[in-house]
Amino acid sequence: MTELRDAIASRQASATDGVRTYLDRIEAQNDTINAYHEVYADRSLERAKRVDDGQLTGPLAGVPIAIKDVLCTDWGKTTCGSRMLGEYRSPFTATAVARLESAGAIILGKTNMDEFAMGSSCEHGAWGAVRNPWSHDHVPGGSSGGSAAAMSADLCAAAIGSDTGGSIRQPAAFCGVVGLKPSYGRISRWGLVAYASSLDQIGPFTRDVADAALLLQVMAGRDERDSTCASADVPDYVAALDEPVNDLRIGVAKQYLSDSNDPAVAKAVDGAIEAYRAAGASIVEVDLPHTEYGVPTYYLVATAEASSNLARYDGVHYGHRAADPDDLIDLYSKSRAEGFGDEVKRRIMLGTYALSTGYYDAYYLKALKVRRLIRRDFDEAFKQCDVILCPTTPTPAFRIGEKSDDPLTMYMADVYTVNANLAGIPGVSLPGGFTDTGLPVGVQLLGPVFEEAKLLRIARVFERATGYHQQKPNRD
Amino acid sequence: MSEPLTHDQVQHVAKLSRLRLSADEIAQYADQLSAVLGYMDKLNELDVTGVEPMAHPLDVTNVLREDEPVDGLPVDAVLDNAPARDDPFFRVPKVIGDGSGA
Structure with a gap:
């Protein structure tokens, strides 16, 4: 990404040619991969021309970026992979996206996802399954699977996703790219369609750690429109990559090294331990x-948070409305039944139940207390180490259709990613090797809250030692 | 251990959720939600007496900005997404019915 940016800045390459190259690849491959739901060809070429004319400058000038279809833009549609928002056109643009554009980035299009970011496979979106560029029979992961697949298949120079329980890191691992979930509150959530507000966080997919640092740099920092966005200073993440790494302590927890991990996953973690x-x-x-x-x-x-957040889809203000309702309640219930897919309904029902009278203490309140214990585990662990090294997922990418009938099995696969969201700490998935059949495997580093600079610096040590990030799927 | 959800309980949750479900969906969700809730019972292995609930990762409260008026979204831009409008209002069916919709 930075090579392209530097070539454009030094006039060795034109932003227009760069955008055309990506648009051609999307044209050739998107019918198969289904990474993009919508592509903004004209708008991208117009912005590229402004970069080439010297009117649009910045640290990302001319860099073509894909964004997950959960980020609002005041152009195009923002559908969240749902029929509920199939025709929704946002009147505003998400802060993170506005910051990318202010830095000169070119938003190529919006990527497919599991509906309302609920899922781990990108089989649950309204616009069809996304395919893993490394093996078209396999899922790309989810919920930001379209962004991960677009990054992996070179259909963008970088991509943006959101991570509520692993939705950046898990697809990054499945698709062999870098995926960063920053600390909760590091990037404004304004204009990110809410799934679970105390867990959601925006982050980048990139080829390497340095690109992730630059994108984080551009998107991070206080936003008056999101009161949960941290006012903590944004360090120079890019410069911090080159600071020395001394007395490095890598934490390893036995709870993440289960015998039930796939052998390729165990091998990748062992390899990372040896590299460090x-x-x-x-x-x-x-x-x-x-x-x-x-x-x-x-x-x-x-x-629980989703059941509350998704109450806004009522068939009145925006989104799908059912025909011929009996009355207002019927309008709500029919519109929601028609607009939401199966997994979204299941999670709304589960959350509603957990919050309902008689069950609130036993389920929701209990979970909030256990959440505190999980956070304390990390606070204690980080007294002894700089970062924790663990798998991103227990297995590599599974086959399309393999798990989609069994919600509980699908949920259990999130075991190594959800705790970072519950605790609010940052995590990054790095390409960590391959299975015997050539599917990528990820390794994950977890860091203390707001210590992204250290996390990324330590991540780059592994990247430089191994070079897995330089491998790409065959394009045939 | 939690008891499996009955179809009546699932119907009640669907009503609270404002989701109109078919009989097949009720049966399917009864099975699936019972399985998921059974797994949630794992949390009962832990003694959480005296543990402060953690609703949010950040210890921030009352984040305020200067009290200066700023423009909201233009009414027309907002109504552009409305399924039915009667400017400057959203249009809805009659609100007073028998209330048994869900």
Whole structure:
């Protein structure tokens, strides 16, 4: 990404040619991969011309970026992968997207996703399944699977997603790219359609760690329109990459090294441990005793918040409206039944139940208390280490259709990602190797809250030692 | 252990959720939600006496901005997305019915 930017800045390449190259690739491959729901060819070429004319400048001038269809823009549609918002045109633009554009980026289009960001496979979107560029029979992961697939297949120079329980890191692992979930509150959520407001966070998909640092730099920082966006200073993440890494302590927790992990996943983590040891790091055993309670806690907290957030889709203000309702209540109930898909309904029902009279204490309040215990586990662990090294997922990408009939099995696969969201800490998935059949495998680094600079610096040590990030799927 | 959800309970939750479900969907969600809730019972292994609930990762409260008026979204731009409009209002069916819709 930065090579393209530098070539454009030094006039060795034109932004217009760059955009055309990506548009041609999208034209050739999107029918198969289904990464994009909507492509903004004319708008992208207009902005590219402004870059080439010297009117549009900035640290991302001319860089073509894909954004997940959960980010509002005041052009095009914002559908969240749902029939409910199939024709929705936002009157405003998300802060993160506005900041990318102010930095000169070119938004190529919006990418497919699991409906309302609920899912781990991108089989649940209203606009069809997304395919993994490494193997078209396999899922790209989710919910930001379209962004991960677009990045992996070179259909953009970088992509943006959102991560509520792993929705950036898991598809990054499945598609062999870098995926960063920043600390909760690091990037404004204004204009990010809400799933679970205390967990949602925007972040980038990139080829390498340096690109992730630059995109974080551009998007991070206080926003008057999001009171949960942290006012903490934004350090120079790009410059911080080159600071020395001394006395590095890599934490490893036995709770993340289950025997049930796929052998390729276990091998990738072992390889990462060896790479860090070879780089002079000490490996520290840490204890995260509440890890296994993360999935039930997450699916109570997230669905409770979702049931409240998605109450706004009422068939009145925007979105799908059912025909011929008997009365107002019937209008709500029919519009929502017709507009939402199966998984979204299931999560609204689960969350509504967990918040309902008689069950609130047993489910929702209990989950909030366990959430505190999970956060304390991390606080204690980070007294002994700089970052925690673990798998991103227990398995590599699974086959399309393999798990879609069984919600609980699908939920359990989020075991290594949800805890970072519950605790609010940053995490990054890095390309960590391949299976025997050539599917990518991710390794994950988790860091203390607002320590993205350190996290990314340590991530780059691994990247430079291994070079897995340079491998791309065959284009045939 | 939690009891499996009955179809009546699922129907009640659907009503609270403002979702009109078919009988097949009720049966399917009864099975699936019972399985998921059974798994949630795992949390009962933990003693959380005295643990402060954590609703949010950030310890921030009352984030305020200067009290200066700013323009909201233009009414026309907002109504452009409305399924039915009667400017400057959203149009809805009669509000007073028998209330048994869901």
